[in-house]
Amino acid sequence: MVTKGDHLEDSLPTSPIMLTRIATNGIEASVATAGTGPPVVLLHGFPHTWQLWREVIGPLAMRHRVIAPDLRGFGASTRAVDGYDAGTLAADLEGILDALGEPTAAVVAIDAGVPAATLLALRRPDRVRRLVVMESLLGSLPGAEDFLAAGPPWWFGFHAVPGLAETVLIGHEAQYIDWFLQAGTRGRGVPPEIRDAFIAAYTGSEALRCAFSYYRALPASARQLDDAVARGGLAMPTLAIGAHPVGATLERQLRPVASDLTGHLIPDCGHIIPLDRPQELLDLLVPFLALS
Known part of the structure; x- marks a missing residue:
């Protein structure tokens, strides 16, 4: 079910952005x-x-129908009790495509967003025409050993402890999100209105x-990714884009899995590409998506 929403005031006049609610x-x-x-x-990601x-x-949007959801629990989507694994997120996406x-x-x-997108492509290759993934790791798939040599990024462990991070960070959400936005753009920051929207979306326990x-x-x-890869790889054209800090790690993880893989690094670019x-x-x- 699709529930129509509002047109955004600052959208392109020829391709206005509409916000809708979709049951999935x-x-x-x-x-x-x-x-x-x-x-x-x-x-998107975190x-x-x-x-x-x-x-x-x-x-x-000049050439495509663009569909950009807030992932489960993020932004204006339902703050669900559970279902944050890649398999459930992939099923959420399938339901959105069905509804549209x-x-x-x-x-x-x-x-x-990368594990869910990749898992959907592995499980339902009939539904994913082309796949573009960037700045993420894919579970325990080989290829990330160098990146993880000193352990995963510090916030992975902090966020993983049930109940800890949300308790510690209450009242300090803006400062915490700002750290990621600055680090993810190598100090350049993001437009103020987008920064404010992100902080509002992550405020509250x-x-x-x-x-x-x-x-x-x-x-x-x-x-889930290991199981899906064991049953077969990615046959659709796949593009892996890296920046700082993940770089070519995701491409290395995908190289044995994807039969039609292109990798590209964007120089002097932070994580929030x-x-x-x-x-x-x-x-x-644009050129990658335009190909048949």
Whole structure:
């Protein structure tokens, strides 16, 4: 079921962004859509919402129907009690495509959205026409040993302890999110209105609990990815984009799994690629998504 929402005031006049609510897999997802043409799904990570893609939606919508949901528990989507593993998130996405009448789509994902996008492509290759993934790790798949030589990033363990991070951070959400936004753009920061939207989306114990539930579900997501890879790899064209700090790690993890893989590194770019280097990202996405 799709419930129509509002047009956003600052959208491109030729391709306005519409916010809708879509019932899927036991939740309601808030989904931004724009444009017409072959569908492209954009999946954000932490600490983002669909507004991570603000700089690229307009240009993509000139040729595509852009579908950018708030992931389960994030932004205006349902703050579900559970279901933060990659398999459940992939099922959420399938339901969104069903509700919008799209049997297939290209899927573009970053950070926490990558395991779900990859798992959907592995489990349902008939639904994913092309796959673009960036700045993430894929569970325990080989290839990330060098990146993890000194252990995973510090916040993975902090977020993984049930109840800890959301208790400690109450009242300090803005400072915490600002650290990720600055680090993720190598100090350049993000537009003030997007920064404010991210902070609002992650303020309060329930918002934080949902965000950290992604990290607490990482072991389950890793098992799901291992099982899916054991049954077969990725046959669709796949593009792995790296920046700082993940670099080529994701490409290395995918190299034995994807039969048609292209890797690309964006120089002098922070982790939050769509906001730090949107034009460089578009220079890669537009031609890749245009191919049949």
